[in-house]
Amino acid sequence: MNATSSSAQADRFLSNLQYADWQSVPTVKHISERDFAENYVDPTRPVLLGGGCSDWAACKRWSPDYFDQVAGYLAVKVKTLESGRIEVSTWRLADYARFLIEQAPGAGPPSGAELPYCHDIPLLGMVQSLAEDCQPFPAAFLSPSYRQHWWRYSQFFMGPVGTVTPLHFDSLLSHNLFFQIYGAKRFTIIPPSQVVFCARRGWRWFDVDPEQPDYVSFPQYRQVTPVVVNVSAGDVLYMPPGTLHHVRSLSTSISFNIDWHTERSVLDALAQSSNGMPTEVVHYNAVAALAVIAKIPEAITFPLYQPYLSYVN
Numbered sequence: 001m002n003a004t005s006s007s008a009q010a011d012r013f014l015s016n017l018q019y020a021d022w023q024s025v026p027t028v029k030h031i032s033e034r035d036f037a038e039n040y041v042d043p044t045r046p047v048l049l050g051g052g053c054s055d056w057a058a059c060k061r062w063s064p065d066y067f068d069q070v071a072g073y074l075a076v077k078v079k080t081l082e083s084g085r086i087e088v089s090t091w092r093l094a095d096y097a098r099f100l101i102e103q104a105p106g107a108g109p110p111s112g113a114e115l116p117y118c119h120d121i122p123l124l125g126m127v128q129s130l131a132e133d134c135q136p137f138p139a140a141f142l143s144p145s146y147r148q149h150w151w152r153y154s155q156f157f158m159g160p161v162g163t164v165t166p167l168h169f170d171s172l173l174s175h176n177l178f179f180q181i182y183g184a185k186r187f188t189i190i191p192p193s194q195v196v197f198c199a200r201r202g203w204r205w206f207d208v209d210p211e212q213p214d215y216v217s218f219p220q221y222r223q224v225t226p227v228v229v230n231v232s233a234g235d236v237l238y239m240p241p242g243t244l245h246h247v248r249s250l251s252t253s254i255s256f257n258i259d260w261h262t263e264r265s266v267l268d269a270l271a272q273s274s275n276g277m278p279t280e281v282v283h284y285n286a287v288a289a290l291a292v293i294a295k296i297p298e299a300i301t302f303p304l305y306q307p308y309l310s311y312v313n
């Protein structure tokens with residue numbers, strides 16, 4: 001695809017997705033489900049829920065060593081996120097935990113795109129006791145069809161200091177609730193309205209590095225207003241659909257997220273189906289619409305949705 005057709009595609013994407021053009025991320029300490037829905041989810045504004053999950057047993061228990069103990073036998077996918085491509089290898093979780101424990105004191109290299117990162121795996125759906133560590137869980141923050149088995153929809157991240165997830169938005173154009181359990185991460189986030197200035201590549205990745213923008217190659221990036229949010233253990237970050245995010249681990253880190261749709265977000269996402277959205281993503285969004293809008297039972301929709309949780313794109 002040449003530069004002109006790629007930016008024309010991004011323009012169509014931009015004009016269809018009419019989400020808030022926020023310039024800051026407030027931190028709130030206590031928030032009701034109604035406040036969360038009315039002030040953040042409905043108007044598509046990000047928010048940091050400071051200490052939002054700090055009471056969970058997970059925040060006391062989880063560490064690389066804990067995962068060795070509770071699920072060391074599991075084989076997990078580990079990624080290296082090189083610019084432009086994702087390499088995947090399989091590790092025993094015990095070996096990966098050992099790697100983290102041995103690696104931690106050395107603090108790792110400053111730029112970690114080549115570090116092995118246990119990234120985006122549905123671990124809470126595989127080990128039941130992990131969800132029990134996350135109580136009281138704010139299930140009412142999610143749409144009703146996700147609440148009963150929220151852990152099935154979660155994606156887990158564990159990695160060393162210095163790992164980087166390059167700039168992207170989440171494939172389904174879903175809402176994202178991100179739980180930081182151990183260690184800290186630095187998010188650089190950009191509203192979806194600025195997507196056209198960030199050198200989009202394919203469906204959801206971007207060539208600009210927000211930590212060191214190359215203004216010669218990407219002069220339009222000067223118009224972007226990135227917001228840096230430090231997310232510490234016990235914090236919860238909410239990102240609205242289409243938020244561009246670049247994520248750096250500031251220490252050894254353990255986190256998980258839940259991508260979920262509302263009626264509006266899934267319809268908005270389906271409206272992007274002809275704008276370069278991969279066929280698989282159209283499929284998973286259609287399944288989400290069956291659950292969220294048509295209220296088709298989870299027993300039917302979840303088996304159709306589940307492959308999304310292992311889908312690398």
Ligand SMILES: O=C(O)CCC(=O)C(=O)O
Nearest residue numbers: 157165170176178247257
């Ligand atoms: O924590 C990371 O490295 C990436 C997180 C992310 O991209 C997400 O939650 O969607």
Ligand SMILES: [Fe+2]
Nearest residue numbers: 168169170245
């Ligand atoms: Fe993401």
